[in-house]
Amino acid sequence: MFDVKDTDFFDLEDESFDTIVENDITFTGSIKIKKPFMIRGKVNGKINSESDLVIDTGAVVNADISAARVLVRGAVKGDIIGTNLIFVTSTGSVDGDITTAKVVLEPGCNFSGKCTMVKSENEKK
DSSP states (O other): OOOOTTOGGGGOOGGGOSEEEOTTOEEEEEEEESSOEEEOSEEEEEEEESSEEEEOTTOEEEEEEEEEEEEESSEEESOEEEEEEEEEOTTOEEESOEEESOEEEOTTOEEESOEEEOOOHHHHO
16 A cells, blocks of 8 residues: 555554543533544534544544544544644545645545645744
């Protein structure tokens, strides 16, 4: 296939995440977090992460998202800003705009929106 740098969070185990919103949880509100975060349930509102964010298969997120790296395996309705990377797998869907330095849209994913590529902090220097 192909190799994409910054995708080591595919290999993260559940123990790597300090916080996981499990599939039986529905949360409404704003989330601000500094460590890796996984969503398996439903989240409505706004998400701001200084680290990695994984929207797992079956998760439904209706929120604007800002994070360092975002992996979408479930469904997102809202704009996503990924400082370093946004990766939408074949099972993922995004209905909203994407702004990031690197983006990967796997064949089979659904994306409806605008994609804006920006230089990462490392490239600016």
